[in-house]
Amino acid sequence: MSVLVFAGAAQFAAVGYVASGLPWPGVILLTALLNARHLLYSAALAPWLRPVRFSRRALMAHVLTDEQFALTLSHYRRINTTDERGYWMAATVGDFVPWVGASIVGAVIGAQIPDPAIFGMDVIFPAAMIGLAVGLITGRRELVAAMVGAGVAVLVALLSSPAIGIVAGGVIGPLIGLAIPAWLAAETAPLGSFESAERFSMPDTHVDTATVSSEPPAAPGARP
């Protein structure tokens, strides 16, 4: 399961659901809901991975996790270009190998390992998520999106389930972030502008349909 699904939260949930006797269709539906957030990650990384061949992107998709997304996006933004080798380094050394390896160790000698909660290990996941989120916050819009996303997620989770809450927070948070007035957001690149889109997507790959016919293309690596 760790190799095929490679999604910690879904795996933990599935084990609990199977143990409680939930029928498989229910487990599969909840897995789909819990992992729906990957669709947002995938869309957000798409502009950066455009230069990579389709077959390799198809493989890269399998190892796209929360941690992988945060590490990759912050790395790409920092170096301002795509780094396929960096993606695979993070995915294999930082994510896949430790996860699958630890799963095997857990399956073999898990009964002899004391409850990890004694050592506070259960707090690593939320602490890592908030730490990785901080790395992606570069302005007030991101900050608002994160705060609203967290608030909405908790509220919706209380009313339905954590899986639905996470997706709701991930969808609504950015919408509220976008609604922040420009003067309050202190943005240097207005929303919906070429500069704004370029700031996010891989530089010089974004198609500016408004200016493509009237302005000469920018030099490679040039920033607006």
Added chain:
Amino acid sequence: MSLELIPLAILMFAVTYPSRAAGILTPGLDRLPKVAFDYLQLVGPAVLAALAATSVMIVVGDDDKPSFHVGIEWVAVLVCLALVARRRNLFLGLLSAVAIVAIARATGLSPMPA
């Protein structure tokens, strides 16, 4: 070791992979309206914060009912957040968070999670 869960794992993969691949493999995403890129830029912080918040604030009981949880984990995650924001050091933040929770539980200040 039981192999009966392998078909379940395959089915879970079948519903997980499309959500991971849809954005990366869909052609023409760079031709989305520019405001869509602005939206996607905000997705990361929102989802990661949502994951963190639900992990520390929501507990799902044996009856599958989610409930609000207040505990030492809040303090640990906030300390991690502050350290990462201030020092840009995630490892230090994680170490501090784990230490806070471990000490609180060892000394009986905080109960073990159910």
